[in-house]
Amino acid sequence: MRRKWRELPIAAGMLAPSAVVLGVFVVYPLVRAVQLGHLRCDATGKRCREGGWGQYIDVFRSNEFQHALANTARLALMTVPIGLALGVGLAVLADKQLRGIGFFRTVFASTVATSVAVASLVWFVLLQPEVGVLPDLLHGLIPSLKHPGLLRDPGTALPAVALSSIWASLGFTFIVITAALQGIPRELYESALVDGAGGWMRFTNVTLPMLGPTLLFTSVVLTTRAFQAYGEIALLTGGGPDPERPTQTVPYLIYGQNSLVKNDIGLKSSAAVLLFFVLLVLALVQFRGLDKRVHYAR
Amino acid sequence: MQGDTSRRARQVGRYALLIFIAALVLFPIYAALMQALKSGPDAIDHPKSLLPINLTLDTMRSAWRIGDLGRLLLNSVFVAIAVTAGVIVTSLLAAYAFAFLEFPGKGPAFVAFLATLLVPAELTIVVNQRTVDSLGWFNSYQGLIVPLLATTFGTFLVRQVFLTIPKDLNEAAALDGVGHLRFLWEVAAPLSRPTLGALGLFTFLGTWNQYLWPSTIITDDNHRTIQIGLERLKTGDIDKLNLVTAGTMIAALPIFVVLISFQRQLVRGLTAGAVKG
Numbered sequence: 001m002r003r004k005w006r007e008l009p010i011a012a013g014m015l016a017p018s019a020v021v022l023g024v025f026v027v028y029p030l031v032r033a034v035q036l037g038h039l040r041c042d043a044t045g046k047r048c049r050e051g052g053w054g055q056y057i058d059v060f061r062s063n064e065f066q067h068a069l070a071n072t073a074r075l076a077l078m079t080v081p082i083g084l085a086l087g088v089g090l091a092v093l094a095d096k097q098l099r100g101i102g103f104f105r106t107v108f109a110s111t112v113a114t115s116v117a118v119a120s121l122v123w124f125v126l127l128q129p130e131v132g133v134l135p136d137l138l139h140g141l142i143p144s145l146k147h148p149g150l151l152r153d154p155g156t157a158l159p160a161v162a163l164s165s166i167w168a169s170l171g172f173t174f175i176v177i178t179a180a181l182q183g184i185p186r187e188l189y190e191s192a193l194v195d196g197a198g199g200w201m202r203f204t205n206v207t208l209p210m211l212g213p214t215l216l217f218t219s220v221v222l223t224t225r226a227f228q229a230y231g232e233i234a235l236l237t238g239g240g241p242d243p244e245r246p247t248q249t250v251p252y253l254i255y256g257q258n259s260l261v262k263n264d265i266g267l268k269s270s271a272a273v274l275l276f277f278v279l280l281v282l283a284l285v286q287f288r289g290l291d292k293r294v295h296y297a298r
Numbered sequence: 299m300q301g302d303t304s305r306r307a308r309q310v311g312r313y314a315l316l317i318f319i320a321a322l323v324l325f326p327i328y329a330a331l332m333q334a335l336k337s338g339p340d341a342i343d344h345p346k347s348l349l350p351i352n353l354t355l356d357t358m359r360s361a362w363r364i365g366d367l368g369r370l371l372l373n374s375v376f377v378a379i380a381v382t383a384g385v386i387v388t389s390l391l392a393a394y395a396f397a398f399l400e401f402p403g404k405g406p407a408f409v410a411f412l413a414t415l416l417v418p419a420e421l422t423i424v425v426n427q428r429t430v431d432s433l434g435w436f437n438s439y440q441g442l443i444v445p446l447l448a449t450t451f452g453t454f455l456v457r458q459v460f461l462t463i464p465k466d467l468n469e470a471a472a473l474d475g476v477g478h479l480r481f482l483w484e485v486a487a488p489l490s491r492p493t494l495g496a497l498g499l500f501t502f503l504g505t506w507n508q509y510l511w512p513s514t515i516i517t518d519d520n521h522r523t524i525q526i527g528l529e530r531l532k533t534g535d536i537d538k539l540n541l542v543t544a545g546t547m548i549a550a551l552p553i554f555v556v557l558i559s560f561q562r563q564l565v566r567g568l569t570a571g572a573v574k575g
Contacts, residue, residue, distance in 0.1 A: 014395040021448035029425035115507035117525040121546040131345040231509035276421040
């Protein structure tokens with residue numbers, strides 16, 4: 001009992017640096033944004049009045065937010081399943097004792113070294129019909145793609161952004177899943193082999209269930225990334241092409257250079273708070289829904 | 299014999315698949331490198347050629363000069379190192395309090411710490427932009443550094459390692475008159491060096507790769523980091539796109555070097571959250 005109070009000053013001192021930074025730059029902004037989100041401002045964004053909680057409902061229902069949310073969800077639906085499948089595929093492919101496998105592992109992991117700006121600019125150039133080779137290649141593969149300016153065509157802009165994101169995340173997904181594969185006890189495979197399970201059976205009955213927790217973690221991370229997509233949008237499409245703006249994600253709606261709400265602190269705050277809630281709900285749903293099917297065996 | 303040949307064939311097939319996929323993964327980087335190593339006239343005459351002929355560093359040099367990449371890289375290095383050092387210190391201190399000290403309200407305090415993990419930067423930046431502005435930190439290194447100086451992730455990670463250090467060791471040290479800070483510095487921190495390495499690498503990479511935060515508070519050339527500075531090379535001029543690629547390759551290089559030197563810490567850090575479930 002006495003120890004508890006004796007150590008309080010030193011504990012407080014040690015916690016203070018973190019507490020101050022987190023307090024000022026995480027907790028305060030959270031609380032303040034929730035308050036500011038109530039504000040309804042005029043066109044200049046200068047004069048604001050209290051709009052109450054209803055403001056959140058209005059913003060959530062607004063065409064701009066719904067449009068951005070739908071775009072963001074589409075981006076996640078493209079990047080998460082494909083990213084996971086590719087990560088598992090590559091990790092399983094490279095999880096063999098072969099000569100030179102270290103080289104291939106390094107190659108598959110390599111995109112982890114690219115930042116969002118580097119990856120996006122590499123793909124930006126690659127996708128330009130005037131200088132990039134990709135439009136010609138894709139046109140050769142799919143002749144129906146008449147207009148190969150993928151980023152400038154409203155139908156293909158978002159898939160093109162997704163392609164760049166999937167590539168950029170591949171290294172991360174590969175590393176995490178490879179590490180998990182190496183943690184699966186070999187005896188499980190051996191006993192499956194004894195039971196006469198073929199390659200595909202071993203994959204579906206041993207590998208996938210044992211990867212459960214890792215796949216859950218990776219899927220939450222990839223979903224969160226998709227819902228935080230900003231840099232790739234800013235560099236690849238600027239939210240465009242206009243007027244459909246199929247790549248306008250929620251973060252780009254809030255922070256983009258040419259965003260409508262740029263100077264409106266009320267709208268900006270409420271959209272940001274709503275984005276936070278969407279992320280929270282998505283993470284919860286994924287943990288809830290997948291947790292039941294996930295096998296924790298450690 | 300039959301089994302041998304089919305095993306052979308399967309192995310060849312596997313290698314063929316590995317090589318094909320490796321080529322696909324590397325293709326964007328290869329294409330970018332070929333663009334970046336092309337001379338100006340070549341870029342106009344054969345913009346799409348990816349053959350490694352007539353390679354030159356001229357475009358890289360122009361990108362370096364026009365984009366003032368030296369300055370941008372220096373800014374990024376400075377900010378990333380400052381944040382990394384700061385995060386290691388704040389994490390060590392907070393983790394020590396949570397692992398070795400007893401104080402009233404410890405449980406709730408730890409939960410409150412963890413809860414901040416949930417709050418994404420995309421939410422806090424709306425207000426942080428105003429805070430930094432009112433502190434007069436727009437276009438400053440403080441603005442880039444101070445808000446990142448503490449992370450829950452770091453505190454949590456280091457605390458996990460501290461919990462594996464026997465409490466007896468700490469109590470014995472206290473009996474010998476060794477203060478908490480000295481124990482932290484001389485015993486606990488050295489014992490958690492691998493974790494600190496992973497935390498350091500991750501903080502460095504995370505700070506280096508930041509895009510949204512710097513782009514909201516930096517508008518002048520003196521404080522721009524490499525990530526947001528590269529965009530300056532991206533003009534509307536299609537002929538200049540090879541400059542963009544060259545700048546991008548220069549920007550990517552330091553991180554490739556860092557990652558190749560710290561592969562083990564990278565894997566340890568990435569898997570810390572994943573495998574333990």
